[in-house]
Amino acid sequence: xxxxxxxxxxxxxxxxxxxxxxxxxxxxxxxxxxxxxxxxxxxxxxxxxxxxxxxxxxxxxxxxxxxxxxxxxxxxxxxxxxxxxxxxxxxxxxxxxxxxxxxxxxxxxxxxxxxxxxxxxxxxxxxxxxxxxxxxxxxxxxxxxxxxxxxxxxxxxxxxxxxxxxxxxxxxxxxxxxxxxxxxxxxxxxxxxxxxxxxxxxxxxxxxxxxxxxxxxxxxxxxxxxxxxxxxxxxxxxxxxxxxxxxxxxxxxxxxxxxxxxxxxxxxxxxxxxxx
Ligand SMILES: [Fe+2]
Numbered sequence: 001x002x003x004x005x006x007x008x009x010x011x012x013x014x015x016x017x018x019x020x021x022x023x024x025x026x027x028x029x030x031x032x033x034x035x036x037x038x039x040x041x042x043x044x045x046x047x048x049x050x051x052x053x054x055x056x057x058x059x060x061x062x063x064x065x066x067x068x069x070x071x072x073x074x075x076x077x078x079x080x081x082x083x084x085x086x087x088x089x090x091x092x093x094x095x096x097x098x099x100x101x102x103x104x105x106x107x108x109x110x111x112x113x114x115x116x117x118x119x120x121x122x123x124x125x126x127x128x129x130x131x132x133x134x135x136x137x138x139x140x141x142x143x144x145x146x147x148x149x150x151x152x153x154x155x156x157x158x159x160x161x162x163x164x165x166x167x168x169x170x171x172x173x174x175x176x177x178x179x180x181x182x183x184x185x186x187x188x189x190x191x192x193x194x195x196x197x198x199x200x201x202x203x204x205x206x207x208x209x210x211x212x213x214x215x216x217x218x219x220x221x222x223x224x225x226x227x228x229x230x231x232x233x234x235x236x237x238x239x240x241x242x243x244x245x246x247x248x249x250x251x252x253x254x255x256x257x258x259x260x261x262x263x264x265x266x267x268x269x270x271x272x273x274x275x276x
Contacts, residue, residue, distance in 0.1 A: 001252070003228040005113065012087070021122075024122065034215055036045065041139065044183065045190075048185075048186040049185075049187070052185040052186055052187075053216060054087075054182075054185050054186055056086070057182065058159060058179050058186075058187050058263040060084060060086060060087070060181070060233040060235075061181060061187055061190065061191060062130065063129070065086075066084060066235055067233050068084075069082055069083060069235075069265070070147070077124070077271060078124035078241075079124045079216075079240055079268050079270050079272040080216060080218060080240075080268075080269050080271070081237050082216055082218050083217065083218040083235055084217075084219075084233065084235050085205070085217045086233070087203065087269075088137065088145050088147070088203065088205075088246065089137060089207075090137070090147070090155065090158060092157070093135060093155055093160050094155050095138070095159070095161065096159070096160065096171075098161065098190050099172065100159065100169075100171035100172040101171070101172040102158070102160045102171050102172065103152075103156045103157050104136075104153045104156055105151050106153060106156065107151050107172070107241065108140070108141075108142060108143060108149075108151045108152075109140075109141070111140070111141050111142045112141025112175060112258075113141070113174060113175045113261075114172060114173075114174055114175075114256075114263065114265060115141060115172070115173050115175045115262065115264070115265060116170055116172055116173075116224035116263070116264045117170070117204065117220075117265050117266075118168070118169060118170035118171075118266060119169060119265060119266050119268040120166065120167040120268050120269070121155075121163050121167045121169060121210065121268075121269045121270075122268070122269070122270050122271070123210075123270065123271060123273060124270045124271065124272050126169030126270075127256070128165070129163070129167050129210040129211075130163060130165045130166070130272065131210055131211050132162070132163045132169075132209065133160055133161070133207060133209050134160065134161055134162075134169060134171075134206060134209070134269075135159075135160045135206070135208070135209075136156065136158070136159060136160075136183040136204060137160075137204075137205045138145075138154055138157045138173065138203070138204040138205060138208075139157065139176045139177070139179050139202075140156065140157050141174045141176065141177060142177065144179050145157070146158065148176065157173065159175075173204070175244065175263060176202040176203065176204060176244075177202050178199055178200060178201050178226065178230075179199070179200060179202075180197075180199050180200070181198050181200060181232060190221060191232070194220075197232060198232055198262075199227050199232055200227060200231055200232055200233060200235075201222075201225040201226070201227035201228050201231050201232075201236060202222055202225055203219045203220060203222075203235075204220050204269055205217075205219045206220070207271050208234070210271055212274055213271035213273055214272045214274055215271075216269065216272075219240065220242050220267055221236055221241045221242065222241065222243075222265070223241055223242065223244070233275035242267055243265065244263045244264075245263060246261055247259035247261060247262050248265055
């Protein structure tokens with residue numbers, strides 16, 4: 001339930017922002033002399049976006065989500081930068097115990113390469129946060145997210161887990177690959193109409209929370225990805241681009257219980273204290 005103060009603040013914001021937004025739209029309509037038919041097409045298009053549940057995706061590909069992320073979180077030097085959540089998060093992902101493995105074996109898994117992603121969760125001053133919880137989601141090495149890839153078990157490459165007393169975490173996953181955002185719906189029509197490709201660089205999404213700290217939503221990318229400079233949602237931040245290290249020593253591979261070389265990658269996460 002909203003408090004009377006919150007309701008008052010919301011009404012205040014609406015009273016300031018909405019007339020400006022309408023005036024900006026009217027200005028564009030006048031400047032381009034938009035016709036009745038064209039305006040009806042716009043309204044029909046937005047209706048289709050709503051019916052397809054693609055407003056978040058539309059916000060992403062028009063780079064509006066990136067703008068709102070920048071306006072909301074700004075650039076703090078000491079905390080890990082935030083990033084957009086995107087439309088592919090699923091509520092209530094499974095809790096995974098250590099040693100955390102983010103996926104179950106399935107037909108097609110051999111197409112990928114194993115990655116151990118690890119780091120420490122600390123406050124922005126470096127104090128470990130032993131009660132931190134990570135919530136991670138990503139595409140498989142092929143076929144995209146679990147909801148698109150019928151070979152994958154439900155909630156594959158998704159999960160929540162805790163950290164050690166030192167704030168350290170590690171999880172086993174597979175290196176994701178670049179993928180295209182969905183193109184069969186109204187957002188796909190938009191991309192085609194404006195000549196924008198649908199590719200995103202490979203990435204892994206994170207939500208991280210800890211007591212007394214602002215929750216962080218972010219995502220990491222990998223050096224050398226062909227779409228780093230050209231992400232269709234424009235979300236790449238340099239400090240979120242990680243380096244992969246390949247391990248091919250037989251003993252190391254065996255110790256990990258694997259049969260093929262694997263990769264590691266380090267990502268330390270610093271959360272901003274509440275009110276900080
Ligand atoms: Fe994604």
